[in-house]
Amino acid sequence: MRQHAAWLYAADEQYLYLVGEANELYQCGIVGLQDRHDMVTDALGMYSWAIEHGITRETHYCADCCYDVIAGGHVVGTVNSEGIYHGPEPEPQRLGYISRDPLDGRTYLRLGQALERAGVVRGLVIELDVGGTLLLVEQIPSDFRPWRWPP
Numbered sequence: 001m002r003q004h005a006a007w008l009y010a011a012d013e014q015y016l017y018l019v020g021e022a023n024e025l026y027q028c029g030i031v032g033l034q035d036r037h038d039m040v041t042d043a044l045g046m047y048s049w050a051i052e053h054g055i056t057r058e059t060h061y062c063a064d065c066c067y068d069v070i071a072g073g074h075v076v077g078t079v080n081s082e083g084i085y086h087g088p089e090p091e092p093q094r095l096g097y098i099s100r101d102p103l104d105g106r107t108y109l110r111l112g113q114a115l116e117r118a119g120v121v122r123g124l125v126i127e128l129d130v131g132g133t134l135l136l137v138e139q140i141p142s143d144f145r146p147w148r149w150p151p
Helices: 003-009 011-027 033-052
Strands: 066-071 074-079 084-086 094-100 107-111 116-122 125-128 133-139
Touching: 011 033, 074 133
Parallel strands: none
Antiparallel strands: 066 074, 066 133, 074 084, 084 094, 094 107, 107 116, 116 125, 125 133
């Protein structure tokens, strides 16, 4: 798992780890007081920005998370950590892709081989262009464990 996943699933522990690293490096004489201060400030910034703005993986689509796609109370597919939308088991087919548009900053569901726009993602809801909605429900990977903490 990438380090970013630790911020998603274990933000408190990630922040404490980075502050501990900064303190240890300072106490060992590897970095000076200003560098320690900068490291702690960076860690706090990464930890707090999303919290202050209410943008968390529990309320907004996150490209590094995995989701079940729900329609009418039934799972109709999944979205993996790369944004690829697959149909349901047992033979999941690639149906489309969820991605952020660099021009307008919005996140869209694109379907088919041509990846034509099919809906807009707002929070954890996909508003389909043809009407209706799909719900994204996060799947926390069963094997997730931050790499720096023992089981």
